Amino acid sequence: MPSKVVSFKLNGREVEVMVKPLMTLQxxxxxxxxxTATKAGCRQGGCGSCTVLVNGEPMMSCLLPVEDVEGxxxxxxxxxxxxxxxxxxxxxxxEKYAIxxxxxxxxxxxxxxxxxAHNPNPTREQVIEAISGNxxxxxxxxxxxxxxxxxxxxxxxxx
Amino acid sequence: xxxxxxxxxxxxxSVPRRDGLGHVKGQTVYVDDINIPGTLxxxxxxxxxHHGKIKHIDFSEAEKVPGFVRALTYKDVPKNIxxxxxxxxxxxxEEPVLAEDRVLWKGEQIxxxxxxxxxxxxxxxxxxxxxxxxxxxVFDVEEALKPGAPILKPWGTNYFIYxxxxxxxxxxxxxxxxxxxxxxEQADYxxxxxxxxxxxxxxxxxxxxxxxxxxxDGRYTVYTNTQALFFTLDNAALILQIPFNKLHFxxxxxxxxxxxxxxxITEPIAILGSMKTGRPVKYRYTREEEMHxxxxxxxxxxxxxxxxxxxGRIIARKxxxxxxxxxxxxxxxxxxxxxxxxVAGPYAIPNVWIxxxxxxxxxxxxxxxxxxxxxxxxxxxxxxxxxxxxxxxMDPWEIRFINAYRNGDIKPHQKVVxxxxxxxxxxAAAEMVGHQLPDRLLAMNSWDRGK
Amino acid sequence: MATKAxxxxxxxxxxxxxxxxxxxxxxxxxGGTLAMPLINEGVSMPELVMGLRRAGLNYIKRxxxxxxxxxxTTLTQxxxxxxxxxLQEAAHHVGAWAIRNMGTVGGNLFAPPPSGDFAVALxxxxxxxxxxxxxxxxxxxxxxxxxxFLTNALQPGELVAELEVPxxxxxxxxxxxxxxxxxxxxxxxxxxxxxxxxxxxKDARIALNAVGPHPIRAWNAEKALIGAALDAEAIRAASxxxxxxxxxxxxxxxxxxxxxxxxxxxxxxxxxxxxG
Numbered sequence: 001m002p003s004k005v006v007s008f009k010l011n012g013r014e015v016e017v018m019v020k021p022l023m024t025l026q027x028x029x030x031x032x033x034x035x036t037a038t039k040a041g042c043r044q045g046g047c048g049s050c051t052v053l054v055n056g057e058p059m060m061s062c063l064l065p066v067e068d069v070e071g072x073x074x075x076x077x078x079x080x081x082x083x084x085x086x087x088x089x090x091x092x093x094x095e096k097y098a099i100x101x102x103x104x105x106x107x108x109x110x111x112x113x114x115x116x117a118h119n120p121n122p123t124r125e126q127v128i129e130a131i132s133g134n135x136x137x138x139x140x141x142x143x144x145x146x147x148x149x150x151x152x153x154x155x156x157x158x159x
Numbered sequence: 160x161x162x163x164x165x166x167x168x169x170x171x172x173s174v175p176r177r178d179g180l181g182h183v184k185g186q187t188v189y190v191d192d193i194n195i196p197g198t199l200x201x202x203x204x205x206x207x208x209h210h211g212k213i214k215h216i217d218f219s220e221a222e223k224v225p226g227f228v229r230a231l232t233y234k235d236v237p238k239n240i241x242x243x244x245x246x247x248x249x250x251x252x253e254e255p256v257l258a259e260d261r262v263l264w265k266g267e268q269i270x271x272x273x274x275x276x277x278x279x280x281x282x283x284x285x286x287x288x289x290x291x292x293x294x295x296x297v298f299d300v301e302e303a304l305k306p307g308a309p310i311l312k313p314w315g316t317n318y319f320i321y322x323x324x325x326x327x328x329x330x331x332x333x334x335x336x337x338x339x340x341x342x343x344e345q346a347d348y349x350x351x352x353x354x355x356x357x358x359x360x361x362x363x364x365x366x367x368x369x370x371x372x373x374x375x376d377g378r379y380t381v382y383t384n385t386q387a388l389f390f391t392l393d394n395a396a397l398i399l400q401i402p403f404n405k406l407h408f409x410x411x412x413x414x415x416x417x418x419x420x421x422x423x424i425t426e427p428i429a430i431l432g433s434m435k436t437g438r439p440v441k442y443r444y445t446r447e448e449e450m451h452x453x454x455x456x457x458x459x460x461x462x463x464x465x466x467x468x469x470x471g472r473i474i475a476r477k478x479x480x481x482x483x484x485x486x487x488x489x490x491x492x493x494x495x496x497x498x499x500x501x502v503a504g505p506y507a508i509p510n511v512w513i514x515x516x517x518x519x520x521x522x523x524x525x526x527x528x529x530x531x532x533x534x535x536x537x538x539x540x541x542x543x544x545x546x547x548x549x550x551x552x553m554d555p556w557e558i559r560f561i562n563a564y565r566n567g568d569i570k571p572h573q574k575v576v577x578x579x580x581x582x583x584x585x586x587a588a589a590e591m592v593g594h595q596l597p598d599r600l601l602a603m604n605s606w607d608r609g610k
Numbered sequence: 611m612a613t614k615a616x617x618x619x620x621x622x623x624x625x626x627x628x629x630x631x632x633x634x635x636x637x638x639x640x641g642g643t644l645a646m647p648l649i650n651e652g653v654s655m656p657e658l659v660m661g662l663r664r665a666g667l668n669y670i671k672r673x674x675x676x677x678x679x680x681x682x683t684t685l686t687q688x689x690x691x692x693x694x695x696x697l698q699e700a701a702h703h704v705g706a707w708a709i710r711n712m713g714t715v716g717g718n719l720f721a722p723p724p725s726g727d728f729a730v731a732l733x734x735x736x737x738x739x740x741x742x743x744x745x746x747x748x749x750x751x752x753x754x755x756x757x758x759f760l761t762n763a764l765q766p767g768e769l770v771a772e773l774e775v776p777x778x779x780x781x782x783x784x785x786x787x788x789x790x791x792x793x794x795x796x797x798x799x800x801x802x803x804x805x806x807x808x809x810x811x812k813d814a815r816i817a818l819n820a821v822g823p824h825p826i827r828a829w830n831a832e833k834a835l836i837g838a839a840l841d842a843e844a845i846r847a848a849s850x851x852x853x854x855x856x857x858x859x860x861x862x863x864x865x866x867x868x869x870x871x872x873x874x875x876x877x878x879x880x881x882x883x884x885x886g
Contacts, residue, residue: 021616022649022659036192037185041364041414042446044647049364051708057686058708063646067618068663077185090183094175102182103364103414109183111707132792133706137364137415202652224611278612281652447651 008069011079019066026050026061029076037077037106041135048134051107052076058114058133077106080113089113089151098147100138107134112148121152178412189414190368190384191443198370199228201432201442202280204270204287205452206262209296209521210309213260216270217288224286226279228436231271233257236431237400242488243423246393253312254487254524256398256427262291263311263486264521266452273432273440296521300460300481303520311486311519319484319492319517330516332499336571337510339466342475346466350547353462354539358455358483361528365414367453368443369425371433379430380407385423386416394423395430406430418527422454422489454526457491458483459535461502463543466510471553471561475510478502482532484517485524492517494532501533503571504540505581507564511571559585560600565608579605613649617660622742622771625665630744630767632658638769640667640682641712643705644721667716667771677775681716685728688715696782697775700731700801703786706793716770719752722760724795724820724863727786733817733825734782734801735775742771749774759823780805780813783880787872789863796820797864798872802880804835811835816848816877821856821869828852831877840885849878 003018010033019028026043029035029052038061041049045060052061053075080087086094089112099105108131115122115130122130127148128141136144164171181187204216218230233239233255240252258269270287274280297303303317311317321329343349369383385391388408396403413420425442432440444453459482466475480498484491499515528534544562548555563581570576582605589596617636619625629636637656639645640663648654667680670691677694688701689710704727705713718728719739729752737752744767752773755763764770783802788794799819805812814835816828831852838844858869 020612022613031194034194040191043650044446045643045709047364048708057711059711060708062650063642063712065616065661067616068661081184086183093183094179099179099182101413101415102178102187105182106185129792130707133708135364137362282611282655445651
């Protein structure tokens with residue numbers, strides 16, 4: 001079977017890509033489109049470093065064939081980084097030292113983005129549950145949880 | 160002389176991380192983020208058995224896989240046997256880059272397959288036929304040292320030989336201080352303990368990886384997430400028998416190391432692959448490999464026997480420790496040396512005997528991890544201290560205050576104690592948790608025994 | 611090998627036709643949370659793959675006290691839209707947010723032990739599985755779908771199309787005991803559904819996960835409760851029976867010894883919860 005052409009919206013722009021059968025969204029982003037903010041920690045859906053948003057919902061891009069996102073809206077960290085400066089979540093992560101090696105950071109920020117879009121004022125428990133699919137081996141999670149709550153406060157619980 | 164606080168611009172301040180912006184924007188470049196057109200993927204054929212003799216390897220089916228480029232065996236490696244600590248005088252060399260006639264652990268690398276795509280490489284690996292005669296394996300450190308255990312090292316033992324360069328042949332790292340047996344006879348109590356720990360995998364979120372690019376001027380650029388750039392460069396050059404300046408290592412961005420990315424494992428074979436094909440080569444561990452292949456913290460077994468007086472003084476400590484190095488050295492001989500220097504603890508004990516073994520078994524090889532050699536020693540020491548306190552009926556804070564070494568004390572390995580702070584730290588800790596220490600202990604300090 | 615073809619049928623008819631055409635060389639997946647890790651790792655190298663995300667099999671219909679759930683309904687959909695607290699609780703305990711957005715109700719039937727923490731709740735509700743093929747459909751109880759360790763009653767050409775789940779008539783309790791609170795494999799999961807007749811137990815379903823080759827019913831524990839008052843003695847008897855009849859295994863999460871012990875404890879907790 002030859003490669004297929006798939007069209008979808010990526011970070012707000014319509015894109016058309018050619019993919020081999022079963023190529024994952026993770027591989028497409030990282031190897032074909034050079035959008036490497038989405039990471040590859042395990043390729044098993046276990047670490048969350050590959051998290052992207054599909055129609056605003058977090059999904060593991062390492063488990064998602066590109067053809068499955070035909071016509072859908074995909075958002076990566078590149079898509080929510082402003083041209084200048086940082087968005088509130090990025091700012092909070094940076095200031096609260098919610099980053100050490102940085103490898104889990106993109107996944108964490110994507111999940112946190114979806115969380116705050118659904119729930120602008122999450123409790124600490126809700127933050128913990130939201131990020132339970134994202135593994136961090138460096139920070140011990142506490143600064144990440146604080147950063148997400150701080151970002152929520154900064155946007156005053158508004159979307 | 161104290162430095163006035165007003166002149167301090169960095170000390171005592173919270174300084175933003177230099178790499179912080181890159182991290183939160185997803186712009187930090189990790190090895191696997193680098194894509195070079197024409198890159199070949201390297202996948203390893205690994206031993207399916209714990210211990211075996213390699214009789215034959217058949218690549219014929221693997222070669223037929225579309226995208227297969229070539230296989231590398233030990234015959235392709237200029238200096239196949241090495242040991243990473245050779246750079247600090249540790250020897251002899253004992254680990255193969257690619258297995259020759261034997262495999263010593265399940266997962267050991269036997270042959271490298273280079274292919275146009277990762278899928279092709281994985282398929283080719285699955286089609287390599289291995290003829291291995293399985294041999295008896297040993298997994299317990301004490302069993303490995305008993306007569307009759309399968310011998311793993313070419314020099315005929317299952318232990319690292321210390322001090323061979325000084326003409327001695329010690330089966331262990333040896334510390335002798337005073338006379339423990341005489342002290343045991345004088346002691347009011349004998350307290351014994353056995354402490355075992357399991358191997359621990361670092362499990363960094365980013366797996367071990369390197370990407371080698373051949374340059375037009377004959378050098379090789381190696382993008383790697385090793386924690387030890389120069390160390391790895393030197394070892395790679397020695398293995399490949401090329402001048403050091405042929406290699407240009409680019410790194411320092413590590414997605415979690417913790418000691419798990421200090422072994423020279425992916426780079427030499429990936430560079431060799433690039434040399435043999437003229438193409439860039441990427442070798443990245445899968446999560447399975449990171450768990451089952453990459454080095455772990457070693458398992459330890461520590462036997463402690465202490466002679467203790469009624470007044471709480473520990474007058475003798477005899478320690479026999481075994482580190483399970485797994486199949487190869489890596490950093491463990493060094494871990495055991497550190498262990499021997501620290502397993503008496505931060506305590507002034509006048510009679511100490513330590514035998515610390517670096518033992519080989521058919522386990523996954525172990526190496527560095529966060530305080531390796533000393534971390535498990537701390538665990539054993541402190542549980543032992545609590546055991547002693549319980550045995551003689553003394554408060555566990557008090558037993559530590561009494562025995563803490565002071566400046567000027569001699570440690571068992573003949574170093575003089577300087578800048579001791581255990582007592583001050585314990586006082587601060589007690590205050591933090593709201594524990595009121597008796598005045599007698601509060602009066603103590605690290606620079607003299609007072610009273 | 612690299613997969614040669616990936617099919618995304620847009621109807622159940624198309625899906626079963628592809629299955630009939632390609633037979634066992636076609637790997638069927640829905641959310642991809644079970645199949646893709648194996649493919650990515652090179653453990654599984656299927657020539658042909660069929661994804662069911664677009665086959666129109668994600669729906670939740672309610673009629674006459676029965677929930678008809680399409681096989682590719684995601685666990686997030688169960689959590690948000692099913693309005694059955696027992697099933698919402700179960701869905702909540704599978705994986706994490708992103709996994710629930712991808713993992714499906716049907717897929718959970720194929721999850722190897724100790725996974726299966728959603729299916730165990732279906733067992734406790736006497737769920738039935740509707741299998742579809744080019745020849746038609748057939749329905750069988752979930753208890754008969756599981757035939758052994760990683761084996762099931764699917765015949766060649768069949769796929770799981772729908773789950774028929776009677777709404778609970780009595781009180782339910784769902785307890786998952788893992789090493790962490792979220793996103794954790796089970797040491798043991800208990801799903802209980804009891805129908806009372808006054809103070810006595812009229813009907814009991816106790817399903818256990820992670821203590822067998824697949825989610826299982828604790829038949830003897832259930833028998834011990836029928837006709838009894840739900841008091842401490844009956845709860846003790848049922849818990850002991852469950853601990854004895856389960857078939858725990860040792861893995862990196864827990865030993866068989868510990869799993870068996872915790873069956874006794876957690877069944878007790880679940881029944882106590884129902885007793886109120």
